[in-house]
Amino acid sequence: MTDDARAPELRASDADRERVTEVLRDALAEGRLDMEEFEERLEATYKARTYGELTPITRDLPGAGGVALPTVSLHKEPVEQGSWADRIIGGEGSSSWAVAVMSGFERKGRWTVPKRFNCFAFWGGGEIDLREAYFADREVEINCVAIMGGMQVIVPPGVEVVVRGIGVMGGFDHREEGVPGEPGGPRVIVTGFAFWGGVGVDRKLTRAERQRLKEERRAQKLERKAAKSLDEGTGSHDGRPHMLENHRDRRHDRREQRREHRHERRGR
Incomplete structure (x- = not known):
């Protein structure tokens, strides 16, 4: 078949x-x-x-x-951070435009960003998430027009961002500009127009990557805790063996005193 x-x-x-x-x-x-x-x-x-x-x-x-x-x-395997050679695939995008009129739109997950993606929001908002996306070209353009609305472009680490939008009583976020991209990584150009609205750009890790880093930090913390406990148990800290020994001696003395006291009572 x-x-x-x-x-x-x-x-x-x-x-x-x-x-x-x-x-x-x-x-x-x-x-x-x-x-x-x-x-x-x-x-x-x-x-x-x-x-x-x-x-x-x-x-x-x-x-x-x-x-x-x-x-x-097209994309059966999960996207790995930094695997740009596998993520810049050429061809056409899976979605080339989006509109939100008193509503919202999302483009996220494993989708293919075209060479130019156009989006428009009027009294609404949109989210263009590129963290798990594939790219039709090494350089892509996200053209955002926000009228009394807002849009958010989310890029992963390693992506170079260039912002060329114009704002009138609104603005475009330039904070992620100037951060160098990784070798072979895509270049995202954010253009468009914002009137009484805004277009933000954020750089975030994927949920899977955040979880992986969290597990790494947790493992490192447990290793440090285990190493500290081992050091204390072997007496690597000054004075620790003597403190344990003195404590054992005091307990022994108290037991002997109680034993002698019982013998004295029996003798009476």
């Missing part, structure tokens, strides 16, 4: 369901779906377990022909 014949029976991942959700959000913003249809299809998306169940949800929407099946096995 060919791979194409097996594809509808393959189990869908959370990333596949998120790609379908993005198409539905775009269709809602464009007026192709009303809110009731959007909610029905969104519910069906989160209930879907296979690619065969996902495909009909967006079959009648433009640009959705490759949402589920063509991405069957």
Whole structure:
């Protein structure tokens, strides 16, 4: 049996369901779906377990022909920090734009950032999380337009950030500029316009990386504690052996005194 014949029976991942959700959000913003249809299809998306169940949800929407099946096995392995050669994959992005009008949007997890990603927020907000993302090119542009709204771009360590946005009664966050990227790492250029709004840029570790560092610190703390206990037990600290010996002598003397006192009472 060919791979194409097996594809509808393959189990869908959370990333596949998120790609379908993005198409539905775009269709809602464009007026192709009303809110009731959007909610029905969104519910069906989160209930879907296979690619065969996902495909009909967006079959009648433009640009959705490759949402589920063509991405069957793009990114099965978890993203490792610093593995840039495997994360800059070329090709097209899995999502090229996002809109939030009195609402919000998210792009996060294992998705492919296109060479240019356009996003717009009006009385709303959005989050573009690149910590586990793949990149269609060594240099990508995130173009943000925020009108009385806000957006947050999250990048992992090792990514070079350049901010070129313009703010009018608003602003773009430049704090992460100037931090050198890792060799072979991507370059993210944040552009756009903010009016009574803002675009922030944060550099954060993934949850898995934070957990790994936490476990390392915990292991180091336990090692130090064990080493300290061993040192105290072997008497490496000055005066410690004498203190233990004196304590044992005092206990022995008290026992002898009690024994003599009992003998005296019996003698009476």
